Amino acid sequence: DTGVSQDPRHKITKRGQNVTFRCDPISEHNRLYWYRQTLGQGPEFLTYFQNEAQLEKSRLLSDRFSAERPKGSFSTLEIQRTEQGDSAMYLCASSSQGAGGYTFGSGTRLTVV
Amino acid sequence: TQLLEQSPQFLSIQEGENLTVYCNSSSVFSSLQWYRQEPGEGPVLLVTVVTGGEVKKLKRLTFQFGDARKDSSLHITAAQPGDTGLYLCAGPNNYGQNFVFGPGTRLSVLP
Numbered sequence: 512d513t514g515v516s517q518d519p520r521h522k523i524t525k526r527g528q529n530v531t532f533r534c535d536p537i538s539e540h541n542r543l544y545w546y547r548q549t550l551g552q553g554p555e556f557l558t559y560f561q562n563e564a565q566l567e568k569s570r571l572l573s574d575r576f577s578a579e580r581p582k583g584s585f586s587t588l589e590i591q592r593t594e595q596g597d598s599a600m601y602l603c604a605s606s607s608q609g610a611g612g613y614t615f616g617s618g619t620r621l622t623v624v
Numbered sequence: 625t626q627l628l629e630q631s632p633q634f635l636s637i638q639e640g641e642n643l644t645v646y647c648n649s650s651s652v653f654s655s656l657q658w659y660r661q662e663p664g665e666g667p668v669l670l671v672t673v674v675t676g677g678e679v680k681k682l683k684r685l686t687f688q689f690g691d692a693r694k695d696s697s698l699h700i701t702a703a704q705p706g707d708t709g710l711y712l713c714a715g716p717n718n719y720g721q722n723f724v725f726g727p728g729t730r731l732s733v734l735p
Binding site for chain 2: 531
């Protein structure tokens with residue numbers, strides 16, 4: 512296991528379309544996080560899973576966003592009816608309970624045109 | 625809401641110079657982390673500081689956690705072009721199980 516994998520790396524979509532991103536965490540990590548990062552800013556928390564349970568959701572996560580982590584392994588983040596303001600880098604990270612920090616994936620860069 | 629501020633926002637220096645970047649908050653953090661992020665990639669964890677006053681060294685990088693655990697600094701000695709990137713500090717959110725990130729310092733080291 513070489514790290515956190517995210518797919519796709521880049522996605523260009525038209526406004527109003529739905530998109531889905533996938534994250535494969537480090538297999539031993541039971542915690543998985545989604546963050547969003549816009550240009551010139553630090554990552555902003557979106558949601559957190561411990562195993563298959565979604566334990567936290569940010570107010571940034573509007574009704575158009577949904578995340579799942581079936582079976583506590585990979586996770587998906589879906590954005591419905593995309594808007595130009597959704598254009599950002601979507602980062603996935605994983606960690607072990609009690610560990611000091613995150614291991615991030617390379618991110619999915621979403622451009623809504 | 626816990627906020628982390630970082631300064632300077634941008635820094636451009638010549639290879640071989642020394643520099644210090646700062647991470648500050650009005651809130652107390654149980655620990656702080658520093659990450660480096662290169663364009664088009666995710667952040668990579670550099671260090672975690674836990675004890676007030678703690679100093680950690682990672683080759684040419686020296687990290688310090690303030691005595692009151694509200695601030696931290698990163699000092700780079702003899703900067704190299706490979707040090708170029710966005711330096712982010714982050715701390716655990718007292719109100720959740722996630723980490724709060726600062727906006728970052730974008731460092732450019734020119735050869």
